[in-house]
Amino acid sequence: MPKFEYAxxxxxxxxxxxxxxxxxxxxxxxxxxxxxxxxKTISPATEEVLAEVAEASPADVDRAVAAARxxxxxxxxxxxxxxxxxYLFRIARIIQERxxxxxxxxxxxxxxxxxxxxxxxIPLVAAHFFYHAGWxxxxxxxxxxxxxxxxxxxxxxxxWNFPLLMLAWKIAPALACGNTxxxxxxxxxxxxxxxxxxxxxxxxxxxxxxxxxxGAGDTxxxxxxxxxxxxxxxxxxxxxxxxxxxDCAPTRKKVTLELGGKAxxxxxxxxxxxxxxxxxxxxxxxxxxxxxxxxxxLLVQESVYDQVLASLQRRLATLRxxxxxxxxxDVGAINSAAQLAKIRExxxxxxxxxxxxxxxxxxxxxxxxxxPPTVFTGVSQAHRIAREEIFGPVLSxxxxxxxxxxxxKANNTPYGLSAGxxxxxxxxxxxxxxxxxxxxxxxxxxxxxxxxSPFGGYKESxxxxxxxxxxxxxxxxx
Ligand code: NDP
Numbered sequence: 001m002p003k004f005e006y007a008x009x010x011x012x013x014x015x016x017x018x019x020x021x022x023x024x025x026x027x028x029x030x031x032x033x034x035x036x037x038x039x040k041t042i043s044p045a046t047e048e049v050l051a052e053v054a055e056a057s058p059a060d061v062d063r064a065v066a067a068a069r070x071x072x073x074x075x076x077x078x079x080x081x082x083x084x085x086x087y088l089f090r091i092a093r094i095i096q097e098r099x100x101x102x103x104x105x106x107x108x109x110x111x112x113x114x115x116x117x118x119x120x121x122i123p124l125v126a127a128h129f130f131y132h133a134g135w136x137x138x139x140x141x142x143x144x145x146x147x148x149x150x151x152x153x154x155x156x157x158x159x160w161n162f163p164l165l166m167l168a169w170k171i172a173p174a175l176a177c178g179n180t181x182x183x184x185x186x187x188x189x190x191x192x193x194x195x196x197x198x199x200x201x202x203x204x205x206x207x208x209x210x211x212x213x214x215g216a217g218d219t220x221x222x223x224x225x226x227x228x229x230x231x232x233x234x235x236x237x238x239x240x241x242x243x244x245x246x247d248c249a250p251t252r253k254k255v256t257l258e259l260g261g262k263a264x265x266x267x268x269x270x271x272x273x274x275x276x277x278x279x280x281x282x283x284x285x286x287x288x289x290x291x292x293x294x295x296x297x298l299l300v301q302e303s304v305y306d307q308v309l310a311s312l313q314r315r316l317a318t319l320r321x322x323x324x325x326x327x328x329x330d331v332g333a334i335n336s337a338a339q340l341a342k343i344r345e346x347x348x349x350x351x352x353x354x355x356x357x358x359x360x361x362x363x364x365x366x367x368x369x370x371x372p373p374t375v376f377t378g379v380s381q382a383h384r385i386a387r388e389e390i391f392g393p394v395l396s397x398x399x400x401x402x403x404x405x406x407x408x409k410a411n412n413t414p415y416g417l418s419a420g421x422x423x424x425x426x427x428x429x430x431x432x433x434x435x436x437x438x439x440x441x442x443x444x445x446x447x448x449x450x451x452x453s454p455f456g457g458y459k460e461s462x463x464x465x466x467x468x469x470x471x472x473x474x475x476x477x478x
Contacts, residue, residue: 025197027067028207044111071208088133111333131451132176150178152230160186177475256464261417264410265295271422293418343392416458
């Protein structure tokens, strides 16, 4: 238990000026949806309504795709690559200038702790734009031939767990490669995407190069199935990813899918326990576990199981859950009532199937959507909590005896997005990494991201890579 209490250290929200209502961003301007429909976005920490946001209809999707096509043909594809790069550099610098505002807005709309939006999300957003700005006039050196061409108009659909960061992962490479975009943010987290639309205006980006359509799943479906789209990029659930793959299969559209995961975080007996425990906490409790590559299955070598579990429980008792805008908060709010219901349901299934549930003593706020950090022990491979993505602050702990058994268990999943290995031995890291069927394998660390490092999945975690030289391929006609 902490020896002293922290005084509240709330970040002021006065830096954010919320409008009462937001329109769709089409052809460089904000406009209401054609049929006037709108929905409310709330703060998941307090259930306070933050703003009303337009809901794009299929007719709005038509308008946005037409604007993106015009911008592609008349402006963006004929602009010298160096000039495209200048716009991206300008956007990156404005993101840095407005970083505090964007971090507060993200924490308000998403529920994530300000410490994470301020220190992780927004710096990575700027880094993605800087990185891809540099690529814009160097594409002939990317290894895809002497003059790689853009694809045209990209339709992009993103989830709610890293709203602005997922936007950056989608828009920065698309624009750098010469494409124009229509992007739909998630229904529960539209506000930073709309702030990004303002940044495009501020950067004097030619109208139509970036279009933002707010709405729900139907808007997403209308976008990815639109015949005017050349490329579909999606991040979200495996279920919706499969539907999109089916929708796009009979078309000429190029598709990349970044879907769910059930990553193994593997701790060997020779690992430094304190560092591994920090990595376990970061792996599953960062962003309330709303992370597709979260280390949601902890595999501990049997000989150190008691030691690791005791250290982990001690550490979890020090996590502070509460106001996302408090700078001392480690665990924020669950993003929506629907997601909370899903986490609760799967946790109840875990208990019913015979696993033991543990949470540190932790007071949950009365208003808003909250779930305490939770650890399940006595989990077997057959349990649903070991197989299904919970997408919340819930860790399933399993054990192993030999490296071969660790590989077997880690790979025993339909997913393959990431994995973590904790050991003192470099040779074991390489041995494991070459056998783990995961797009990213972290060694003695977890949840580390960099724009130059490609990210993506095996099996039902999707296909295509985002980031690095490999990520450019998704937006080039190669
Ligand atoms: P979804 O896959 O439903 O949502 C992702 C995005 O796709 C959202 O913008 C959503 O819109 C949109 N969308 C929904 N249906 C369609 C469709 N038929 N065609 C095109 N776009 C569509 O994820 P959820 O938010 O419903 O989360 C459900 C589960 O998915 C989570 O519990 C988690 O397990 C997993 N998930 C995984 C993520 C990852 O990064 N791998 C990210 C998010 C969720 P809208 O939000 O408006 O419904």
